[in-house]
Amino acid sequence: MNCKNCNTKVNSNYCPNCGQVKNVKRIDGHYIVHEIEHVLHFERGIFYTIRELTTNPGENIRKYLSENRSRLVKPIIFIIITSLIYTLLNHFFHVEDGYVKYHEAKPSTVGSIVKWVQDHYGYANIIMGVFIALWLKLFFRKYNYNFFEILIMLCFVMGMGMLIFSVFVILQGLMHFNVMTVAGMAGISYSAWAIGHFFDKKKVASYIKAIIAYILGMITFWIIPFLLGTIIDLLSKH
Secondary structure, three states, X not given: OXXXXXXXXXXXXXXXXXXXXXXXXXXXHHHHHXXXXXHHOOOOOHHHHHHHHHHOHHHXXXXXXXXXXXXXXOHHHHXXXXXXXXXXXXXXXOOOOOOOOOOOOOOOHHHHHHHHHHHOHHHHHHHHHHHHHHHHHHHOOOOOOOHHHHHHHHHHHHHHHHHHHXXXXXXXXXXXXXXXXXXXXXXHHHHHHHHHHHHHOOOHHHHHHHHHHHHHHHHHHHHHHHHHHHHHHHHHOO
């Protein structure tokens, strides 16, 4: 028979061209459980990814980029899942401010944009990663990594940052002490360490440039909604 995906002749259980299984099984309860286990698998799933990014982020991300892309969870999926975990915990424990605090006297476009960011951390983190990646590319221009490889690295790093925030959300929800400021410091500290570890873990300058680029990227990201919202509000008054 021919492969139903690419029409290549199939003589085994899998297509020799695209890897599509010869006979696709019907989706049932067993299939759903298997897919969940695949995502959460300790050897190749999200728990394994978290462990590796906690102990040795630089080497593991470099291996993902250049050698083996099946060991870790896909970076875009990772940052979206971890951001979703943070968002759900944030709403469950009613830590409304999250790690971004913004108050306004009356409704405005800026407030609406900030609210969107708070409700969509997964997408917002990817967008923020673009700005941080631009600064990192500038600061580490002597290294042989292109913009997109740096952005992929940041998806892993910022995803871990979301998990760090999640831990502090649980602590604040259970103990009723405001610890989100500490969470911000812990998240930035991990990010600076992981990014420096990725580029050159033996150089102190790597960690210094990493934290400066990260902070500049965050500032640049937040300047955009304020400028955009202010311009829209000014134009709407005329």
